[in-house]
Amino acid sequence: MTDNDTTMTVQPVVRTAKDFASTQEPKWCPGCGDHAVLQQLKSVLAELNIAPEKIACISGIGCSSRLPYYLATYGVHGIHGRALPMATGLKAARPDLHIWVGTGDGDALSIGGNHFIHTLRRNPDLNIILFNNEIYGLTKGQYSPTSKLGLKTVTSPAGVIDHPFNTAALTIGSGGTFFARAFDRDGKFLRSMLNRAAQHKGTSLVEIYQNCPIFNGKAFEIFASPENKANNTIYVEQGKPLLFGPDKNKGIKLDGFTPVVVELEKDALSVNDLWIHDEADINKAGILARFADSDALPRPFGVFYAENRITYEDALTGQINDAQQNGSPSLADLLRGDNSYEIK
Amino acid sequence: MTDTKKSTRQVTVTPKTSVSVLFAGDSGDGMQLTGTQFANTVAVYGTDLNTFPNFPSEIRAPAGTIAGVSGFQLQFSSKPVYTPGAQFDVMVAMNSAALKANLKNLHQGGIIIASLDGFDEKNLKLAGYPEGVNPLEDGSLENYTVFSVPVLQLTREALKESGLTSREIDRCRNMFVLGLLYWLYTLPLDSTIATLHAKFKKNLLMAEANIKAMTTGYNFGDETELFENLGRFDIAPQKEPGVYRRVTGNEACAIALTAASKKAGLELFLGSYPITPATEILSTLAKKKKYGVKTYQAEDEIAGIVSSIGAAYGGALAATNTSGPGLALKTEALGLAVILELPLVVINVQRGGPSTGLPTKTEQSDLFMAMYGRHGEAPLPVLAANSPVDCFYTTYEAARIAIEHMTPVICLTDGYLALSSEPWKVENPDNLSPITPRFQPERKEGDAPYLPYKRDDRQVRTWAIPGTKGLEHRIGGLEKQHETGNVSHDPENHELMTRLRAEKIARIADSIPLQGIDNGPLKGDLLVLGWGSSYGAIKTAVEHALEQGFSVAHAHLRYISPFPKNLREIFGNYKQILIPEINSGQLIHIIRDTFLIAPVGFSKVQGLPFNETEILNKITDLIKEL
Numbered sequence: 001m002t003d004n005d006t007t008m009t010v011q012p013v014v015r016t017a018k019d020f021a022s023t024q025e026p027k028w029c030p031g032c033g034d035h036a037v038l039q040q041l042k043s044v045l046a047e048l049n050i051a052p053e054k055i056a057c058i059s060g061i062g063c064s065s066r067l068p069y070y071l072a073t074y075g076v077h078g079i080h081g082r083a084l085p086m087a088t089g090l091k092a093a094r095p096d097l098h099i100w101v102g103t104g105d106g107d108a109l110s111i112g113g114n115h116f117i118h119t120l121r122r123n124p125d126l127n128i129i130l131f132n133n134e135i136y137g138l139t140k141g142q143y144s145p146t147s148k149l150g151l152k153t154v155t156s157p158a159g160v161i162d163h164p165f166n167t168a169a170l171t172i173g174s175g176g177t178f179f180a181r182a183f184d185r186d187g188k189f190l191r192s193m194l195n196r197a198a199q200h201k202g203t204s205l206v207e208i209y210q211n212c213p214i215f216n217g218k219a220f221e222i223f224a225s226p227e228n229k230a231n232n233t234i235y236v237e238q239g240k241p242l243l244f245g246p247d248k249n250k251g252i253k254l255d256g257f258t259p260v261v262v263e264l265e266k267d268a269l270s271v272n273d274l275w276i277h278d279e280a281d282i283n284k285a286g287i288l289a290r291f292a293d294s295d296a297l298p299r300p301f302g303v304f305y306a307e308n309r310i311t312y313e314d315a316l317t318g319q320i321n322d323a324q325q326n327g328s329p330s331l332a333d334l335l336r337g338d339n340s341y342e343i344k
Numbered sequence: 345m346t347d348t349k350k351s352t353r354q355v356t357v358t359p360k361t362s363v364s365v366l367f368a369g370d371s372g373d374g375m376q377l378t379g380t381q382f383a384n385t386v387a388v389y390g391t392d393l394n395t396f397p398n399f400p401s402e403i404r405a406p407a408g409t410i411a412g413v414s415g416f417q418l419q420f421s422s423k424p425v426y427t428p429g430a431q432f433d434v435m436v437a438m439n440s441a442a443l444k445a446n447l448k449n450l451h452q453g454g455i456i457i458a459s460l461d462g463f464d465e466k467n468l469k470l471a472g473y474p475e476g477v478n479p480l481e482d483g484s485l486e487n488y489t490v491f492s493v494p495v496l497q498l499t500r501e502a503l504k505e506s507g508l509t510s511r512e513i514d515r516c517r518n519m520f521v522l523g524l525l526y527w528l529y530t531l532p533l534d535s536t537i538a539t540l541h542a543k544f545k546k547n548l549l550m551a552e553a554n555i556k557a558m559t560t561g562y563n564f565g566d567e568t569e570l571f572e573n574l575g576r577f578d579i580a581p582q583k584e585p586g587v588y589r590r591v592t593g594n595e596a597c598a599i600a601l602t603a604a605s606k607k608a609g610l611e612l613f614l615g616s617y618p619i620t621p622a623t624e625i626l627s628t629l630a631k632k633k634k635y636g637v638k639t640y641q642a643e644d645e646i647a648g649i650v651s652s653i654g655a656a657y658g659g660a661l662a663a664t665n666t667s668g669p670g671l672a673l674k675t676e677a678l679g680l681a682v683i684l685e686l687p688l689v690v691i692n693v694q695r696g697g698p699s700t701g702l703p704t705k706t707e708q709s710d711l712f713m714a715m716y717g718r719h720g721e722a723p724l725p726v727l728a729a730n731s732p733v734d735c736f737y738t739t740y741e742a743a744r745i746a747i748e749h750m751t752p753v754i755c756l757t758d759g760y761l762a763l764s765s766e767p768w769k770v771e772n773p774d775n776l777s778p779i780t781p782r783f784q785p786e787r788k789e790g791d792a793p794y795l796p797y798k799r800d801d802r803q804v805r806t807w808a809i810p811g812t813k814g815l816e817h818r819i820g821g822l823e824k825q826h827e828t829g830n831v832s833h834d835p836e837n838h839e840l841m842t843r844l845r846a847e848k849i850a851r852i853a854d855s856i857p858l859q860g861i862d863n864g865p866l867k868g869d870l871l872v873l874g875w876g877s878s879y880g881a882i883k884t885a886v887e888h889a890l891e892q893g894f895s896v897a898h899a900h901l902r903y904i905s906p907f908p909k910n911l912r913e914i915f916g917n918y919k920q921i922l923i924p925e926i927n928s929g930q931l932i933h934i935i936r937d938t939f940l941i942a943p944v945g946f947s948k949v950q951g952l953p954f955n956e957t958e959i960l961n962k963i964t965d966l967i968k969e970l
Contacts, residue, residue, distance in 0.1 A: 022818065024830070053813050058654070061821075068818045069831065074810040076657055077820025079680050082650040085615070085642060089651030090810075092638055093613050094658035097810050118643035316638060323633035331606045331773040334599060334635060340589040340770055341388045343581070 015049055017042035022072045033184030033210035034064055034131060040187055041100070041129070042071070044194040050098050057100045058087040060107040063138045064131035064210070067102030081112030084119040084128070088312065091124045095313040098198075101128045105146040106136050109165050113145070120203055121175035124312040127197045127204045132167065133212040134219045141215035148219075167207045168289035168304055172282065177307040178204040179285070181300065184211055185224055189235070189301065196303055202311050223299055236288065236302035241274035244298050251275075252297070259287055259297060279306045355566075356575035357530055362421030363579060364429025365525065368446050369438025369462070370407050371400060371414045374518040379416025381522055385535045386420040387590045387767050390581025393420040394880065395765045396428035396953070401620065401703045408462075408470030413445045422582040426731070426880030428764070430955035434528075436521055438462050438495075440471035443479060455489045455574070459521065461496035491570055495520050495561075502560040506553040516557035523561025528571070530578045533558060587770045593761035594621070596735035596768070597665070597691050598628035602635050603736075604743030605661040608779035613660040615640045615651035617670060620703040621759040622693035625665040645673035649690070653677060656686040657819075659783070659809035661743060663689040667759075668697045668710050675718050678752055680821050682722040682845065685797070685805050687746035687753075687781075691739060694758040694876075696951040705951030706760035708876050711930040714754045715905060721842050723849045725749070726905040728756040730879035733768045735761055738902055741856075744779045749852055750804050756904075758926070760953045761877045782806050787814025796829035802855075803848035850906050859908035864890055864897025869970055870963065871918035873943070875901040875931055878924055878954050885959035894967050904931070912939055919970055922946060924959055 020042040028034045045055065055073035059065035061080035068075025074097075078086050087101045108116050108130055119126070135153065136142040142155040146167065150159040171179045178200045182193040190208065197204035209220045222232045234244040234252065242252035245263075251274040253262045262269055278284060285305035291297040365382070369375045376397055383395050395418040405412035419429040434455045437443035439462030450456065461467075463480050479485055480492050499517040506513060519540075526533055537555055544551035565571055591599070605612035616626040616639065630639045638660075642648040649664045656662035666674060671692045681688045694710045696702025714726045725745050729738035735757050742755040784806035787794050796817045797805050808815040817829060825832035826840055863886050864871075874882045879900050886898040899914060901907070915921060921943035923932045929945040936942065946962050948954055 024818075051813075052816050053811055056657075056810050059820075068820070071818075073816050074657075075818040075820075076654070076684070077818065077822065078650065078653075079676055079821055082646060082677065085647035085650040086654035086657075088647075089613065089615055089640065089654030089662070090658045091654075092640055092651070093611060093655035093660040093662075094810060097658070114643050115647055118647070316640075320633045320636055320638070324636065328634055328636060331603060331776075334602055334606065334632075335771050335773060336587065337589045337591075337599070337770075340587050342585075342587050343390045343583045344585050 013049065015046045017046045020045045020052065020072050022070050024069045026070050027066065028063060029214055031211070031213040032063070033133065033208070033212070034067075036184045036187055037064075037129065037131065037190065037208055037210065038067065038070055040191045040194055043191055044198060045071075045073075047195065048098075048198055054096065055098045055100070056090060057102060058090065059083050059102040060112060061138070062104040062107045062136075064102050064104045064129075065107055067129075081107055081110070082115065083107065084112060084115040084126075087126050088119055088122065088124045091126060092313050092316055095125075095317060099126050101126055103128060103130055104137075105130065105132045105134060105144045109145040109167070109170070117170070117174040120171055120205070122312040123175075123177050123202045123309055125201050125203070127194075128206065129194070130167065130205060130207045131210045132207050133210045133216055135212050135216035137212045137215055153215075166289060166292055168292065169286065171205050172285055172289055172305055176205055176305075177202040177309050178303070179289075179305050180204070180206045180303040181209070182206055183209045183220070183223060183301060193303070200306060202307070202309055232298055234298040234300050236277045236300050236304065238277060238279050238303070241271045241276055243271065243274065254287075257287060259291065261297065279303050282307070355572065357578050358575055360577045360579055361423060362419060362425060363434065363529070363577065364417065364419040364432040365434045365436070366415055366417045366432040366446060366449070367436045367521070368413060368415040368442035369436075369518070370441070371402070371404055371412045372407060373414070373438045374515065375414045375416050375438070378518045378522050379418060381536045381539060382525060383418050383765060384539065384590065385526065385531050386418075386579070387588065388535050389531055390583045391420040391422060391579050392424050392583060393418055393766060394425050394428050396760065397763045399704055406470075408439055408441055408467050410441045410445050410471060413442050415442070415446060420579055422580045426883045427953075427956055430957040436525065438518070438521070440467045440473060440479070444471045444473070450488065452487050453489065455491070456485065457491050457493060457521070457524065459495040459517065460492050461494070463492075489574065493524070493564070493570070498560060498564060499557050502556055503553050506556065507549050508553050512550070513553070516554050519554045519557035520561035520564075523558035524565050526558070527562045527565030528576055530576050533562060583767070588767045589770055590765050591732055591736070591768050592624065592763055592765045593729065593732040593735040593757050594624035594693070594763070595628050596732055597739045597755070597757065598625045598632070600736045600739035601629065601661070601663050601689065601743060602632050602637055603773075603776060604740050604779055605637070606635070607773075607776055608661060608743070608747055608781055610659065610661040610747070610781065612637045613640065613652060613655035613662045614638070615642050615648040615655065615662070615664050617642050617645045617648045617666070619645070619667045619670045621695055621762045622665045622667045622670070622691065624762070625691060625693075645670040646677060649674040649677040649681075649688075652688055653681050653684065653686060656681075656688050657684070657810070659807065661687065661689070661747065663691065663743075665691040665693065667693045667695050667703075668713070669700065671710060671713060671717070678724070679718045679720060679722045681752035682718070682724055683821055683824070684819055685750045685845075687750055687807070689739070689742050689746050689753055689755060691742075691755045691757065693762045694756060702951040704759065706758045706877065706953055707926050707949065707951060708758060708878070709927040709930065709949075710756065711875075711904070711927070711934075714756055715934065721846065723846050723905070724751055725753045725849060725852055725903075726756065727753065727902055728876040728904055729761055730874075730876060730900050730902065732761055732764055732766050734879070736768070736771070740776065741902070744777060745852060745855075747779050747781050748804075748855070749802065749848065750807060751849065756876060758877050784808040784812065784815055786812050795827045797824055798827045799844065799848070802851050803844050853906040853909050856903050856906075856908060858910045859899060859901070859914055861914070862898040862900050863887065865895060866897070867917040868895035868897055869919050870894070870896040870922060870967055871914070871920070872896065872898045872922045872924065872959070872963065873901065873931075873935070874898070874924060875904060878926065881954040881956045881959050882924060884956035885963060888956065888960050889963045894963065896963055896967065901931075904934070907938065915939060915941055920944060920966060922962065922966055924948075924954055924962065926953065
């Protein structure tokens with residue numbers, strides 16, 4: 001630091017959610033969960049206090065992929081399914097940028113499924129918001145790769161017969177380093193998950209159960225109403241026992257590799273007997289991911305798994321730095337090459 | 345020149361201007377390596393040369409069969425050469441199948457050096473010769489000069505104490521043949537000795553064995569009476585003094601992208617997916633990390649191009665390379681790059697199609713796809729390289745146009761250019777045209793709002809890269825409002841934007857050179873108009889036609905979209921126009937459509953390049969009709 005710097009009084013920049021709103025009015029349907037996600041994301045960007053010119057938001061195609069248009073940052077609304085390679089290319093070229101990706105269950109898991117798994121294993125530092133409404137909204141209500149079996153839609157009049165993806169299991173199985181689940185109707189918790197995603201260095205995947213009131217309004221009802229929510233959801237927290245229920249009197253205990261629901265008083269158990277959540281444990285994260293496949297188990301929300309692994313761009317830059325240890329050769333060196341010969 | 349051993353007999357050395365040689369054998373016989381070594385040696389010796397590797401798409405097709413034949417043809421000469429030769433003068437046949445597959449392209453009276461062990465009963469059967477028939481013995485080759493050499497036996501004899509396994513010893517027999525050819529053409533061994541030492545740095549036994557096999561082949565020529573009547577030949581070195589390197593088309597593309605990034609002051613990013621015959625562009629660039637080059641081997645062709653678009657948005661010189669099937673997969677993303685108006689270089693190394701087609705064979709059949717293969721109206725510049733060395737200049741030019749005109753550019757090469765090679769006089773960096781990106785400068789408070797799609801008089805927008813204060817903007821695949829870039833479904837605006845995007849490409853014609861006449865009179869009977877890798881064959885054919893007194897000229901297009909501005913004027917100077925293409929006629933459609941004229945087409949769709957004789961015959965026929 002120079003003397004000049006120390007004598008300057010630096011006014012801390014304070015940013016608000018409003019600073020991150022673009023001039024474009026969101027065109028999502030009234031009641032759509034996307035509005036809530038946008039609002040929370042703007043708040044998180046303000047909390048992070050990163051200069052807007054250092055932020056880029058990349059998306060594919062679908063309702064949720066309109067996200068970049070509504071943020072006063074850099075942004076690209078790309079083509080269907082391809083947000084992740086675009087974001088990876090941008091991050092590889094510009095590791096200095098803070099990059100968000102907005103994508104949906106169709107965009108990320110169907111047409112973009114290949115990019116989804118490969119991005120996760122490469123681990124570029126991206127924050128992926130997966131708006132999962134279990135339906136194709138923009139094309140008016142066809143079933144998606146996360147639609148439940150039996151769901152009747154315009155393209156499945158007799159009910160969906162395609163077994164749905166388990167997003168958490170897919171993420172962990174693909175070598176993802178961060179998975180969290182949030183819910184559009186729980187704003188405060190959603191904000192905390194987006195914040196955690198931003199803090200994670202590597203690819204963060206936040207799956208948001210997002211309501212599509214027009215085409216799939218009942219998808220997440222059992223997690224929404226106050227009477228159901230307590231019994232059907234469980235919020236996992238690092239180092240804390242897996243407790244749920246209206247009076248927090250129910251918990252999850254591991255019987256070998258099998259999770260079982262227990263009632264503390266009835267089963268004469270204490271919280272110490274319960275599964276203690278550990279984000280670093282990939283085996284437990286795998287079991288947690290599978291809760292979604294069982295009706296008997298509550299649906300987990302929170303950070304399932306977080307692993308510290310070198311990012312793609314850091315590994316790439318590292319190799320370039322190694323190659324340039326003795327400086328970078330000139331254009332003349334390049335043109336001459338290693339195998340030139342002289343004719344006299 | 346390093347003769348390893350003093351000649352024990354007086355063998356005449358006859359000077360020759362040029363020779364075309366084919367090394368042919370089984371895919372596992374090391375013919376590509378042998379040919380490459382021969383090419384390196386003649387290059388360093390100072391002759392001009394042109395090579396043509398020709399091999400099957402299987403890594404190891406059934407041994408001994410016609411399907412498994414791998415060939416490496418090269419012509420070297422005291423004069424400039426532009427093709428590997430219409431026919432070869434010398435054929436090295438390591439087995440029966442190699443002879444059978446290639447005999448039709450050997451000059452009458454040409455030399456056959458046959459490796460005897462490849463003509464045993466088993467090999468003859470695998471090559472499909474009837475039982476009891478051996479072409480080396482039945483008189484069917486009486487129009488050629490045949491030398492049957494017990495290559496395997498002599499190699500085994502020479503290496504019996506080498507310490508190698510018998511399998512390893514047998515694999516050295518290609519070096520025996522190479523040594524024999526060096527003797528025949530009075531060429532030095534030192535370039536290959538140096539290469540073998542470097543290649544087998546960690547396996548001294550292997551290096552020495554290969555060198556021993558080569559010198560044994562060389563000395564065999566010297567000692568045997570077999571070649572007494574033929575004698576030896578010398579192709580005198582004639583290259584002008586200077587520093588040279590030998591490059592393949594793929595290497596030249598990779599060097600050009602790196603050079604363009606250096607010249608423009610940008611980082612190079614290549615998003616790519618391996619595909620024959622384009623992969624060497626990726627692998628060559630992967631080794632250029634010391635120049636700061638970032639390569640990204642994507643999960644598929646689509647991710648290859650889309651990652652590059654992301655890098656281009658971030659301010660890099662972004663490129664992707666592929667071949668036909670890959671270009672098909674990239675077309676949607678190309679449309680995105682067109683509407684985003686970001687710079688992007690797409691190198692398409694054409695191969696035989698449709699579908700998987702002929703992956704290792706050449707074709708010029710993606711011109712329509714390059715020109716029109718996108719949904720909606722999505723014009724973009726299309727350039728085509730005409731020789732391995734020209735792959736450098738055309739790719740460099742593609743990068744210049746992409747950056748200075750903010751557009752994706754397709755640069756067409758093909759399998760023939762990609763893998764064949766020629767000497768390149770090393771270019772002086774100062775001779776490369778400057779490349780100037782137009783970055784939008786930072787916006788200060790109180791400045792007018794930034795308009796992402798505001799255009800200059802060439803209809804080009806500026807490049808506003810993330811990290812620049814005050815330029816935060818959103819772009820995407822949805823149609824944009826003129827100047828603001830905001831999403832717009834307005835009917836008149838869409839028509840305006842469609843027109844502006846087309847006009848931007850058309851105006852590139854103002855910044856490219858006028859079309860020149862490569863050879864021949866500026867006015868005359870016939871103009872041969874070519875594009876791409878047919879350059880060498882057309883050039884050589886037109887040279888011959890001019891020697892015969894025909895009024896014929898040659899023009900070769902680098903810029904196909906937009907065309908050079910004087911093309912119509914040139915066409916008016918000739919009675920007839922001939923357009924040879926390695927397809928069923930694609931450029932000819934575009935020329936007819938653009939200029940409303942009726943040129944004559946000449947097609948070859950065999951997965952092989954034209955040779956000069958085919959084109960010369962066509963020229964001769966056409967001129968007679970005029």
